[in-house]
Amino acid sequence: MDKKAAIAALSALGQDTRLDVFRHLVTAGPEGVGAGDLAQVLNVRANTLSTHLSALARAGLIAAERDGRAIRYSAHYDGIRALFDFLLHDCCKGRPELCGPFASSRSPDITKAEQ
Amino acid sequence: MDKKAAIAALSALGQDTRLDVFRHLVTAGPEGVGAGDLAQVLNVRANTLSTHLSALARAGLIAAERDGRAIRYSAHYDGIRALFDFLLHDCCKGRPELCGPFASSRSPDITKAEQ
């Protein structure tokens, strides 16, 4: 994950409605939730939600799949993991002991120079 | 960390200049870096940087300390860890196996109902 992608993911999550969407989808699991159901549960207009869903999808945090008339959205775990890796790699660079017990379980790739 | 604080932290990191600042401070370590040096290294105007620094500090991700005429900023590891905990707790809720090897090393506190 490069810096640009990380910014997209972080800013996607840094908004009230989108964080709600994300949390709901993570809880819902791989089966996902239809956009309409999501709009009803979160009390957001369908078109507004659509904009937010597209931002989260563009950031690689959720995935969309058509299911009849509905479109099911689900958490995209590869993208989520990529964000974690980026943060861990960055946060713990040089000071792995400071980022908690999980830091040492990852091997930061120092050689990969990103921008 | 509640939802509001998480949004502040995520959106603070979801911006080009601020992510640069954050990465630089994490790399710099606990001694920190003066605001002026930071402005020079990152090629940002002092007043613009000041705005970004205050956003990161408000989010609990960095700390400020006066050192003579300068003000040294440094990564605030407690705040960083809090963000990690929030993400891990949320991402892995119900599906710990999906968020990578570090997920299981944290014990999610299911009882703490936040908004």
Next chain:
DNA sequence: TCCATAATTCGAGAAATATCGAATTATAAA
């Protein structure tokens, strides 16, 4: 005290974002 330096605050303008109602596209059922 007076001056220089470091940083922040203020006020304004430009750009990006969030939200909405209306219109459109795509699918399914009658």
Next chain:
DNA sequence: TTTATAATTCGATATTTCTCGAATTATGGA
């Protein structure tokens, strides 16, 4: 084919965010 449903796209507006120059505050040294 016609109608209904699900979701997105479009166009507009309100709000927020980013950036800047100028002014202000705080500290240290002459």
